């Protein structure tokens with residue numbers, strides 16, 4: 001499974017350049033605010049280099065960091081040792097979470113659903129592993145408003161962008177995908193630091209009864 005997602009060049013580029021710029025845009029504070037209500041066991045899907053770990057509140061008793069990419073998972077291992085909550089790393093992917101049915105309190109996606117090959121399969125896994133009443137908390141960039149920018153995004157998605165961006169897609173309608181796959185989305189908010197070109201949102205998704 002994990003061998004399906006290996007982007008060694010992108011992983012190094014992401015770590016060296018994207019990661020510091022996310023920090024400059026206030027990603028730490030955004031994650032901390034989004035994660036503040038979390039408790040219990042959390043699956044951090046596509047945890048990358050582990051920058052989310054330091055944002056979990058003390059009420060989180062276990063983080064399962066799922067990261068398929070070897071280089072990024074190595075960085076996450078180091079972050080885990082500094083994290084304020086217990087973190088274990090697993091080489092797996094969003095479409096095959098290493099958790100029993102109904103066993104986790106929350107699933108976290110932070111800038112991941114743009115990159116998973118199959119969003120519907122990923123969300124089916126989230127539904128499977130969440131306990132009744134559990135929640136998804138997400139921070140994701142999404143497609144631009146209708147118009148030229150969105151058309152450009154679609155053109156890039158169909159050509160070069162995913163190849164250079166570790167599988168990233170610019171024009172995904174991720175919030176709609178939650179709604180189409182058995183989730184009710186709430187607390188949806190635009191990320192102030194994002195741009196018209198790459199708008200981002202945060203929110204909560206709960207499995208519909």
Ligand SMILES: C[S@@+](CC[C@H](N)C(=O)[O-])C[C@H]1O[C@@H](n2cnc3c(N)ncnc32)[C@H](O)[C@@H]1O
Pocket residue numbers: 005045046047048049050051052066067068069072092093094095109110111112115116117166167
């Ligand atoms: C932009 S990085 C975000 C990392 C981290 N969540 C953060 O907020 O900094 C996207 C991450 O998604 C991971 N990823 C890509 N495809 C995946 C999949 N199918 N399942 C799980 N993670 C995946 C990548 O390896 C990478 O770590």
